[in-house]
Amino acid sequence: MDRLNVKKDYPLADKRRSLILTPTGKKLDEINMEQVLEGNVKIDDCRISDRTLEYQAQIAESAGNRQMAANLRRAAELTAxxxxxxxxxxxxxxxxxxxxxxxxxxxxxxxxxxxxxxxxxxxxxxxxxxxxxxxxxxx
Amino acid sequence: MKRSKRFEKLDRRPINQDSYIAEWPEAGLTAMGSPYDPLPGIRIEDGRIVEMDGKVYEEFDSLELFIAEHGINAEAAEYAMSLKPEEIAKSIIDINVKREDVIRITTAITPAKMLQVVRCLNAVEMMMGQMKMRVRKTPANQAIVTNIKDNPALLAADAAEAALRGFSEIETTCAVSRYAPLNALSILVGGQTCRGGVLTQCSMEESLEVRMGMLGLTSYAETVSLYGTEQAMDDGGDTIWSKAFLASVYASRGMKMRFTSGTGAEVLLGHSNKKSMLYLEILCVYLARACGAQGVQNGSISCIGITTAVPEGFLAIAAENLVVSLLDMEVASGNDQTFSHSDMRRTAKLLMQMMPGTDFITSGYSATPNFDDLFAGSNTDCDDYDDYYMIQRDMQIDGGIEPILEQDAIAVRNKAAKACQAVFRGLGLPPITNKEVEAATYAYSNEEMPPRNMANDLVAAQEFFNKGVNAIDIVKALYQGGFTRVGDNVLEMLKERVCGDYLQVAAIFDKNFKTKSGLNDANDYQGPGTGYRLQGERWEKLKKKTTALVPATILEKQGIPDKKKGFHNLAEERNAEAGEADIVVGISPAFANRATAEEIYNNHSRILEKILEGVEEAGMSAAVVKIYHTDDLAEIAKLSAGFSKTGIGIGIQSRGMVRINHADHTAEDSLEVSFNMPFSRFSLFKEIGINAVEYARGSKPLRVSDKVKPGGLTSYQITMIKLSSDETAFINRRKKPARMSLKK
Structure with missing residues (x-):
């Protein structure tokens, strides 16, 4: 996949929604009230994944902020x-x-x-x- | 020394209750620069900075090393450092240079160079720079919601009202630290009750803050401090590596985070190393950039008493805010601590951020009275709302908040307190009573709140963590309590955390959960007509003032003069002749017209009585003449003088302006004119009558003067505008001056 770019891919929630997965493998739209009430959504489903942090790092980098990209990549590692x-x-x-x-x-x-x-x-x-x-x- | 009354009075003014200090560089007590600040310089080998601001790599302390390694874009540094500071400073305020081109330079210069650059700018240039360089195009604001009782219903209600007023972020903390999860929960629920997308934080010690964030109780963190010297960092219990690690921890949990620093902190800790406050703060901002943080809260913050005690304090604060923008980060620009007894001084300080606009104009506008603000009181609190709104309206600037209606505030406060009550019930927390809900709905402060059983609350707060209660449980409790919309909003906040869009620079959410950050709402200011413009729906909201007179009210209040209605208490007798009386009072065409509002013609009638009373008491006779053919006051007075025996005439206009003329002088050459005479003090008109007699006797009396109360002039002018314009419509060019009799 091409590296993400601020101009075409940000905000991810609007422009690259399908890329976003929770660390538990859920799609964003699977987090909804019905699923919450049925007990199928836990707080661990509401975390950011290392993949998503890497995407955000690419976006920060394309916007010229390498320091933030580095921070987000360190953060991606810490999700483990x-x-x-x-x-x-x-x-x-x-x-x-x-x-x-x-x-x-x-x-x-x-x-x-x-x-x-x-x-x-x-x-x-x-x-x-x-x-x-x-x-x-x-x- | 015998004291001057004037100086004695000045000594007692609020401004002189503030504390001041003369500059003292050896103690770090200089704002904008110290002789001990380093001079800029850079040397790069193999793409790495090996020398910076007069020190070689081996001599760097840990902060300098961190900046050299991570904080400066080395590949552009040699070119950027070759530019003169004035050149860079000019580019900051030059509307022909794009923001991004300035950023390329300013992210590649050293801290000492940055100091030289911002020192080139004066106060107005500092503001111009801030307007152009802030990251996000749309300015925003942050509220503080706390109370000294840690009452959850009041926290929820205050958070909801703050959200209604338009604050994009809300922060809280606790009077008793174990209350933290309950306070975080209360403002989360309160904020999301009014509108979705308000970011919230609960400022506590680091590990507790991170834990609350992980449970979804908060969405951002701000009170992560940085200092500009190693010793001060030691005192704060951190190194720059531990802080940078913490920044990554927050991001790894999907939480927005900004650092906090500010001029004066190192001085206060006794570790300034003789450097200026601004230089040390610039180091802090570089450290934040080097950590990869999205933003900084600075502007002296809790040390503002120190910075504002020395000369150039406000300028240094504006400069430190600007440096954050110059390093392409979000700036939450202070104004969150009370520092001055003087309303004029605290407003002047506020304007330096409010006029240009910053990412968060205040990083803590107290949404409660300052005595309930557990961050020690803000530069602006809930009593200042209408002042703040009027500044927005007067200057056509967006300070990030909007006027609201009382009934809307009451409704949303009530709903939030009830939602919080439902969550407490759903989670098995000590109940919020209906009495508390009612009190929180209408409360001014904690004083109206019934006491809670604190022991029970604290046990519950502890269990909260032990049971691992989290935001999903809150969503369920809201849903089951009938607050589905609020529950949806809390859930949406959690989903945003999964996306991480709000980790980018200067991100906030609008009410539809659309992310607005420096990336998709980039500040594109390049002079008039560009950048953020307060217009359309937003301006309609900001200019609203419920007590403003509207045309219909003005007409209702003043009435519409109607020639057919005749005059109140006056009857026309015949055409005026020479020698009517010692003194003749000439009244303008619309004066005492019965079709105007009763209040006005009654006032006119009393004015006339008072003038006549004055003349008679001073021992002369007076007559009233109506002038129909002109509303020009000078002419009215001169004509009246012509009808008098003594040559003295008094002219009055409907709006209350009075003039005394002599028949032998030209119309322009008056003896006395009283401008903007308010109708409230009728005794003044009697003095006019007395003065007229004095002139007739050839003496020179002191002219009658009115002391205008603040605001009195405005209300007078507003009520008179219609009448003044109608006076013209009342003119009858063919009608001769008439002698009038007063009906008793």
């Missing part, structure tokens, strides 16, 4: 992680919370689940934290 785990990783990245080894372990964990951008991101943090004294025990 539980709410609890992403919050734990966030906590570990806060200053003076982790050793370099702990951060590198997180990077490995991320990489193992395909989150290569986030892994590189955490590795870069571990380097900088060491240099700028933001690791556990530095304070």
């Amino acid at each position: 992680f539980s709410d609890e785990r992403v919050l734990e990783i966030y906590g570990a990245l806060r200053p003076f919370r982790s050793t370099k080894e702990e951060l590198l372990k997180i990077a490995e964990e991320l990489e193992a689940k395909g989150a290569v951008l986030n892994a590189a991101f955490v590795r870069q943090a571990s380097e900088v934290y060491q240099k700028r004294k933001k690791l556990k025990g530095d304070k």
Whole structure:
């Protein structure tokens, strides 16, 4: 498929509705009141998928915002992680919370689940934290 | 020193209750620039920035490194940095340069260069720049909905009213933090009751905010702080990597997110490193861009007391807002904290964002009285609504909200409180009573709300999380409670999260859930006739003022003068002759016409009585002459003078203007003229009579003057417009001046 473009594909909900699937594989129109009342729609059906985040990243990129595209691609990778785990990783990245080894372990964990951008991101943090004294025990 | 009364009075003015500080660069107390700010520079090797603003890569602290690595478009940087700051500044306000061409340059310069660029702009240029550079074409506004009792029915009602007034985003927080899920739920239901598509957030500590977002209780986050120095970031308990990660976490859960920063924060934390407030804030905005955030809430925010205490404070705030736009992000431009005792000063501050328009003109207009605003009070609160609307009407600008009718507000507040009641019932939360619904419907503030059992609420709020109650349960509860439309709207909000269109820059929803962002509603301002224009249906809404007089009311109030109806309390005797009395009072053609409204001819009658009373009390005789052939006041006064024994004549027009002339002087050369004499103070007309006698005796009295109350002139002018124009229609060119007698 061609990369999406802001001019022809945005907003996705109007212009590329068929592309949008929930992480549970549901189409957008399958999320409706009837299905909710029958108990067939759960809150997990109302999440954004990694695919959709990649589409939005392509749109941001075509609009000249590579930083946002990078953020959305990191976000796409994080959809594979539980709410609890992403919050734990966030906590570990806060200053003076982790050793370099702990951060590198997180990077490995991320990489193992395909989150290569986030892994590189955490590795870069571990380097900088060491240099700028933001690791556990530095304070 | 013996005090000057005038200075003493000035000292007591509200403006002098504000605090001020002289500039002090060593303490970081300068707004727009410090001698310690770095000078711009860049060196790029193999496409990477290896030197920036006077530091080489190895010397970068973590923030500078993050900006160098992620925040600047390096491939265009060498060219962009070669341009003079004035050249870039000119392109920002040059209507012949497209916004996107400016963005290509401004996203490729360094923070120190950005500082130099915005420092070239004066206040008006700053606003011009903001008008052209903001991302979204259509301006919008954000409301704060909180109350110190955390009462859910009141939160829902206030959110519904805020949505009705047109706010695109609503934020809340809690008096007691464990209330968070209930407050988030209440404004979600309230907001969606009025119209679909209002974005809501509940500002709490990060992990709680993320959790609420994940449950679908909120749709955006805003209070994710950034600071411009490492030490200040440490104090905030974050690094830029943890913040950037958090930005990705929000996006991964389909939540809109913007960072918050602002001038003055680093000074307040004692970590300014002698840099100017604006320079440090520019670093924050670069950090937000480097994180890939869609937007920033800035404009000093909670530190506004510091920035506005030093010279150029407002200018620095306008500049920091502009920098967000120059880095192609959504700007939610502050005005959300009260900072001044002076209404004039707080309005001046507001206008710098309201006139050009920003993506969110206020990032928190308190939809409640400020004492219920748990974000410490906003620059504008619910008492200011009509002031705000009038500024929109007066200046023909769109401040993002619209006037509403009282009955509509009551209806939507009631519905929202009931919907919230239904959801509480459906979810097994402590009940919202009918008494609470009724109170919330008509409430001004928390003070009208009956107390709730807080212990029960807090237990329920805890269980809320334990049971994993989420927005799908809310949708069901709404549906089962009979609020199908509201339920549909909440469900639609969840579907929008699946699409992610509102993750893009500056996205809001209209009432039909159409995404409006910087991508599909791009600001295309390029001078007059382009960009956002307040017109059509929107302008019709914004110019509405329920108390404005309409033509029918004016006619009803003033009546239509009719020549056949004759005059009130006056009878025509004969043609006027010379020497009618010591002083002659000449009245204009329509004066005291019986067909005008009773109030008017009664006023005319009293005016005349008062003038005559004044003349007689001062010891002279007076007569009244009707002038038919002209409504020119100078001529009326001069003609009257000609009919008097002393040579002094007084002319009066229907709209109350009075003039004293001497027969020997030309018509243009008056002794005294009173403009815009309101009808309210009849004693003034007596003074006119007295003065006329004084002139007749050859003395020079002080002229009669009226102190016009604020607004008095306007109401007088409005009621007189019709009468003034009808005076002309009343002229009878062939009819001679007539001596009139007063009926008793």
